[in-house]
Amino acid sequence: MAQSVVILGTQWGDEGKGKIVDLLAHEADAVVRFQGGHNAGHTLVVGGRKTVLHVIPSGVLTDRARCLIGNGVVVAPHALIEEIRGLEANGIEVRPRLGISPACPAILGCHEALDRAKERSRGKKAIGTTGRGIGPAYEDKASRLGLRLADLADPARLADKLDAVIDYHNFLLTRYYDADPVDGQQIADDAARQGEELKPMFADVTGELHDLRRAGRAILFEGAQGSLLDIDHGTYPFVTSSNTTVGGVMTGAGVGPGDIDYVLGITKAYATRVGSGPFPTELDDADGRMMAERGVEFGATTGRPRRCGWLDAVALKRMVRINGITGLCITKLDVLDAFDRVRICVDYEGVDGFPVGAEEWSRARPVYEDMPGWDGDTQGLTDADKLPAAACAYLDRLEELIEAPVHMLSTGPERDANVILRHPFG
Known part of the structure; x- marks a missing residue:
C-alpha cells in the first residue's frame, strides 16, 4: 500500500491536476506543495461550485488534511494572504491547518516589476510569463540575495537585508530596462505587515513530513505546472523557473527518494499549452478549435486561451521515464468524444534524438498514427466496462507507446467523475 504519493503534470501544465489532488486528498493526512508559485492555478469543482487555488494545497477543501507549503515554493505574501482570506470568506478554515516553511523565498513588489519589465524588453521573443515575479524571485534565491519569509517576520533582519x-x-x-523604480519604503512596510500575519503559520515542514512518514501517515505531494516546463528538462527557455519533475519533491520538501511510494502522472487525452514556446502537435484548424471549445481551454490563473493539439507520445514517454511514473491518470477523454478520428504523435522528423531546447523543438515535425474515434459518450462515466471499445483501444495503444499503465481516467470536472482502475493509495 502506497503511503506517499506524488502527483505531477506530464505535459505543459493545465492537465487537470487540481481535481485529482482534491480527490486523493480525502485519503491523505497531509497535502504538500513543493515548487512553483502563484503563477500556477488548480481548478476544483465540488458540488457544482468552482474554486481556483494558486499556492494553498488543494487538500484545504477536505475536512482533515494538513496543508503544507515546502521551502521550494516561492511565496508572494500578499497573494497568499488574499487566498487565505478568500477561502475564509467562503467558510473554509485555513490558518490552523496551514503550515508554511519560513525558508520559502519571498516574492516582493520589485520582483513583479522586474518580471514585467523583462517580458516587455524581449518583445516578440517574450517567454509568456505571468508577470507575477516568479522568475526574478528564483534568480535572487540562486544568487543568495533574496529574502525568505522568515526575514519578513523579523523586523531587524528585514531592515538589514531589504x-x-x-x-x-x-x-x-531604471538603468537597464528603462522602467520606473519601485517604492522601497512601501515594499518594506508591506513586507513587515505581511510577515507578521504569516508568522503564526510558520512550520518545520520537512520535520513534519518525516514524522508523518514514521507514523505511517498518508502524504500527497502536489505538483504545479507540468514536466515539459521543467527548468532543466523542458522546452528551454520557454519553461518555468523551478523543477516541475519528481526531483523537485526532494529539494522542495526535504524528503528522500525512498520516501516516495507512487508517482501519478496526469495527462490530457490531447495536449495544450499556454503562452509562447514550441508545440510540435499544435493544431491551427477546426480540430484545434473544437478541442479548445469542448475542453474550455483557458488558464485557471491567467484566463489566457490555451493552444491545443494531439497527444504527443514521444514527449510523454520521456516524461514518464524522467519522473519514474507508476501510473497515469488520463483527463478530459470526453473532449475527444466528438472526433471521428483521433491522432497520436509517435515520432518526430527533422531532429536527431530527443530535443534539448526550443531550437531543436521548433524543428520537430510530428509523425502521426491515426485511430478511429468512438461512437459513445464518456463524460461522467465511472465504470470501465462502459467505455466505448475504440476509446479502450486508444488507451491501450497509448500504454504501449509510453510503456506505462493507465490507472485512472477523469471523465468530467466533478470530483466523482472518474474511472479508477488502480487507486494510488491502494
Missing part, C-alpha cells in the same frame, strides 16, 4: 535588494532591482529597472 535595502540591498531594492537598490539592485531599481538599478536594473
Whole structure:
C-alpha cells in the first residue's frame, strides 16, 4: 500500500491536476506543495461550485488534511494572504491547518516589476510569463540575495537585508530596462505587515513530513505546472523557473527518494499549452478549435486561451521515464468524444534524438498514427466496462507507446467523475 504519493503534470501544465489532488486528498493526512508559485492555478469543482487555488494545497477543501507549503515554493505574501482570506470568506478554515516553511523565498513588489519589465524588453521573443515575479524571485534565491519569509517576520533582519535588494532591482529597472523604480519604503512596510500575519503559520515542514512518514501517515505531494516546463528538462527557455519533475519533491520538501511510494502522472487525452514556446502537435484548424471549445481551454490563473493539439507520445514517454511514473491518470477523454478520428504523435522528423531546447523543438515535425474515434459518450462515466471499445483501444495503444499503465481516467470536472482502475493509495 502506497503511503506517499506524488502527483505531477506530464505535459505543459493545465492537465487537470487540481481535481485529482482534491480527490486523493480525502485519503491523505497531509497535502504538500513543493515548487512553483502563484503563477500556477488548480481548478476544483465540488458540488457544482468552482474554486481556483494558486499556492494553498488543494487538500484545504477536505475536512482533515494538513496543508503544507515546502521551502521550494516561492511565496508572494500578499497573494497568499488574499487566498487565505478568500477561502475564509467562503467558510473554509485555513490558518490552523496551514503550515508554511519560513525558508520559502519571498516574492516582493520589485520582483513583479522586474518580471514585467523583462517580458516587455524581449518583445516578440517574450517567454509568456505571468508577470507575477516568479522568475526574478528564483534568480535572487540562486544568487543568495533574496529574502525568505522568515526575514519578513523579523523586523531587524528585514531592515538589514531589504535595502540591498531594492537598490539592485531599481538599478536594473531604471538603468537597464528603462522602467520606473519601485517604492522601497512601501515594499518594506508591506513586507513587515505581511510577515507578521504569516508568522503564526510558520512550520518545520520537512520535520513534519518525516514524522508523518514514521507514523505511517498518508502524504500527497502536489505538483504545479507540468514536466515539459521543467527548468532543466523542458522546452528551454520557454519553461518555468523551478523543477516541475519528481526531483523537485526532494529539494522542495526535504524528503528522500525512498520516501516516495507512487508517482501519478496526469495527462490530457490531447495536449495544450499556454503562452509562447514550441508545440510540435499544435493544431491551427477546426480540430484545434473544437478541442479548445469542448475542453474550455483557458488558464485557471491567467484566463489566457490555451493552444491545443494531439497527444504527443514521444514527449510523454520521456516524461514518464524522467519522473519514474507508476501510473497515469488520463483527463478530459470526453473532449475527444466528438472526433471521428483521433491522432497520436509517435515520432518526430527533422531532429536527431530527443530535443534539448526550443531550437531543436521548433524543428520537430510530428509523425502521426491515426485511430478511429468512438461512437459513445464518456463524460461522467465511472465504470470501465462502459467505455466505448475504440476509446479502450486508444488507451491501450497509448500504454504501449509510453510503456506505462493507465490507472485512472477523469471523465468530467466533478470530483466523482472518474474511472479508477488502480487507486494510488491502494
